[in-house]
Amino acid sequence: MSKADTTRPFLKLTHQGALIALQAAVAKAEELGVPQNITIVDDGGNMLAYIRMDNAKLLSAETSKSKAITAASHRQPTSRLDPKLEVKLAIAAGGRLTNLEGGLPIVIDGVCVGAVGVGSGTGAQDVEVARAALKGIGAEDQIP
Structure with missing residues (x-):
């Protein structure tokens, strides 16, 4: 068996990329005048960067994390999950998945x-x- 049969090369989001994305998001939130909780995760849903801007809603810290994990897990914007499955998915995932708007996958080169x-x-x-x-990091936008 060769390496080609058992491994594959892949792109990986770095902590530096996560910080650049976070800075771009913070700049937009400041421009809008809306303090936000912003979470950046890798493709496995592991947190790389997070900020709770001054005066952002406390409980939205949890929803921002759930949105990021959901978008990474399903490789699509959070609002595209089937609403009929939302409660079942949330229960099965220990409350970590959500259909709330605000979670987007970070897609680079497909x-x-x-x-x-x-x-x-x-x-x-x-x-x-x-x-x-x-x-901010040149990722593809999945929303038309």
Whole structure:
């Protein structure tokens, strides 16, 4: 058996990339005047970067993490999960998955390398801040 049969090369989001994405998201949140909780995870849902901006909603810290994990796990924006399965998925995943807007996968060269989750504004504001994170590192935007 060769290495080609048992391994594969892949892209990996670095901590530096996560910090750049985080800075871009914070800049957009400041521009909007909406303090946010912003979480960046790798493709396995492991946290690489997080910030709770001054005056961001406390409980939105948890939703931003859940949004990032969901987007990484499903390789799609959080709002695209089937609403009929939302409760079942949340229970099966220990409450870690959500259908709330504001979670976007970080896709580079067609490969999901992580995700960003944003919470504390309206759904539209959360998505706008998440999209700024993607733009900050040149990731593909999955929202038309």
